[in-house]
Amino acid sequence: MVVAAALYGCFKDTYGYTDYRISIYTQPTKEAEFQRARDIDSYAYYVDTTDWAILSYEDAVAGRITNKTTGEVKEMPDVWGELNASDEYQVSLIINRKTSMLVVVDPQMQIYAYRKYELPINLPQVDTKLYLTGWKPDHASGGWRVVNKFYEK
Numbered sequence: 001m002v003v004a005a006a007l008y009g010c011f012k013d014t015y016g017y018t019d020y021r022i023s024i025y026t027q028p029t030k031e032a033e034f035q036r037a038r039d040i041d042s043y044a045y046y047v048d049t050t051d052w053a054i055l056s057y058e059d060a061v062a063g064r065i066t067n068k069t070t071g072e073v074k075e076m077p078d079v080w081g082e083l084n085a086s087d088e089y090q091v092s093l094i095i096n097r098k099t100s101m102l103v104v105v106d107p108q109m110q111i112y113a114y115r116k117y118e119l120p121i122n123l124p125q126v127d128t129k130l131y132l133t134g135w136k137p138d139h140a141s142g143g144w145r146v147v148n149k150f151y152e153k
Contacts, residue, residue, distance in 0.1 A: 016096055017124065018120060019093075019126070020095050022092075026108075026131075037132070039107060042093060042105070044079040044093050045074060046078045048101070062075065063103075089127055096119070100116070104130060106132050111132055112147050138151070
């Protein structure tokens with residue numbers, strides 16, 4: 001704790017948030033080329049994925065999460081993402097709490113992805129990529145868990 005406080009004091013400017021920017025690419029079939037996503041919903045809850053889950057695709061679309069132990073339901077995300085399809089990083093989420101659950105939903109392919117995110121010390125912007133593949137079952141992708149409830153072999 002003392003080390004973190006000492007490091008925090010070393011920065012000229014300090015930031016208590018991160019602009020988490022995501023460049024999202026989709027591939028509906030194995031033969032298709034990856035394309036930049038154009039219709040994406042995104043949001044974040046200030047919760048830990050250890051305790052909270054998205055129980056269905058419908059819940060993901062509705063922005064609803066459920067506590068794995070108590071069954072408590074949250075239906076109002078703490079942060080809504082901004083979408084600008086023409087930007088290199090189409091999605092932007094401003095995160096200002098230590099632990100977050102980030103969620104991205106692709107309504108066209110009917111899949112969603114989520115991840116736990118730990119706020120870094122003094123990092124005002126994070127740029128990352130996410131690849132959503134409609135032809136795969138649930139899988140991991142660069143720290144994200146991609147859920148495809150409608151996957152068929």
